[in-house]
Amino acid sequence: MSQPLSYVERRRIQLREEIIEAAIDVFAERGYHDAGVADIAERVGIGHSTFYRHFDSKRAILEQVIETVMARATAALAGDNAPAAVATLDEYRDQVGRIAGALDAIAADARVVRLLLVQAASVDAALEQRLFGMFDLAVNLTAGYLDHGRDSGYLRCGLDITATARALVGMILGTALLGLSPELDRDNRTRTIQAAVDLMFDGIVARS
Structure with a gap:
């Protein structure tokens, strides 16, 4: 103990x-x-x-912010939200809803979104590469869910996993950036996230 x-x-x-x-x-x-x-x-x-x-420096704080955001995002993908935790399309829809809510909670801090997605890439080349590495990790994690869904039969068998994962991550990041606008209130933000989820499922679900 x-x-x-x-x-x-x-x-x-x-x-x-x-x-x-x-x-x-x-x-x-x-x-x-x-x-x-x-x-x-x-x-x-x-x-x-x-x-x-x-x-050691203000840059070290920025590194810590990146680590914290990555840890929180990764934690949102564990347990019931892990790729292999679902077996049907309905379960996957519920899972995506939970994950979207968790990521939205992280992106609700506009200060962090602005720091990571607007300011950080201009600090230096090493930090820019670090951010691209974070995006690549997000693509790889997303691909794991798509792979599982395709193998389980509830996502399209001909789905281009990597390209679709990149598109979904781009949609997530774009929604986070839109959240910086003062015109996007809580209701519109929720509707935008739901529309993104609807677009996702309209494009990747297996058709009988």
């Missing part, structure tokens, strides 16, 4: 999370390139030396 964390360790973890949250706020307000470590530290109410005990 693991020992409970000490107060000092709990406070260290809490402060790290506060720094990340403050950085996301500052990036959203000023843009990644114009934001400085001093701006982030001031927002938290700490000195530079305290900041650097937790992160």
Whole structure:
């Protein structure tokens, strides 16, 4: 049985999370390139030396944000939402609905969407490649669901798995970007997601 964390360790973890949250706020307000470590530290109410005990740079925070989003997205694809957890088209529809809801909850934080899909690719070439790697992972994960559905008989046997997976990931990312618009309220966002799911099933379901 693991020992409970000490107060000092709990406070260290809490402060790290506060720094990340403050950085996301500052990036959203000023843009990644114009934001400085001093701006982030001031927002938290700490000195530079305290900041650097937790992160080497503001870029390190961006890396942490990417890791967190990827972990949350991957967690949404486990258990009942894993590819092999369903065996029929109706079960798959329900599963897609659950996954869409989980991904929408992640994309509801417009600050993170703007940071990852608008600002991050312009930071440097290495981070751009990291983002493309994240997109490739999303395509591979999506392909696993399509493969399972095709093998199980409820998706079209002639489905181009990789191309369809890319198209679906593009639709997910596009919907996330649309969510940055102040014109897209909660109702319209929900309708847009449902329309995307309907388009998906109209195109990939096996026809009797």
